[in-house]
């Protein structure tokens with residue numbers, strides 16, 4: 001929907017390490033973006049559904065892309081200030097975390113971003129397969145007490161929550177042109193919006209939003225990430 005406010009919508013799935021980088025980068029720049037009048041909203045999507053819906057394939061299934069990612073992955077990690085290995089069990093089926101996040105965004109909004117962070121960290125830094133309920137519970141317990149965590153796991157299995165994740169995923173590829181993650185839909189504040197793909201496109205985004213990207217890079221350095 002057109003917006004007269006500058007806004008970044010970010011469509012991400014925890015199974016995507018580049019989604020983790022994009023999320024982390026925007027979290028680190030929260031204050032700077034607020035100062036520039038830019039709102040940020042995160043949307044959990046199912047990347048597997050985006051691949052099928054857009055006719056794309058996961059990059060690791062194409063040998064040339066899988067080979068390239070051996071170089072690009074570590075470079076991206078270094079740039080964003082991370083150092084982790086790809087878990088042996090990768091890729092995971094990310095429906096369960098996507099559904100828990102969908103429910104939490106709707107019903108426990110204030111803890112939504114903390115749960116996204118916990119999901120990314122549990123999968124990529126602690127190598128927990130959060131597609132499995134016992135490991136998703138570990139991620140939930142970083143943010144919620146046991147009773148609430150159990151309630152969220154249960155809610156994730158309901159038809160309404162499953163449908164809500166499907167709907168957001170479908171919206172991403174049908175309406176916003178998504179073929180991968182991280183997918184951005186950026187409102188320029190003048191009634192127009194454009195898509196951006198990748199955690200390596202922030203400089204284009206700042207240009208589109210008429211923000212000096214140096215402000216953002218400096219902010220990230222201050223918070224110790226770049």
Ligand SMILES: N[C@@H](CCC(=O)N[C@@H](CS)C(=O)NCC(=O)O)C(=O)O
Nearest residue numbers: 016017018059179180181198199200
């Ligand atoms: N150059 C992008 C790469 C992002 C990327 O490879 N995303 C994967 C998921 S982790 C994807 O959906 N790729 C689809 C494609 O490359 O067609 C970045 O730096 O963020």
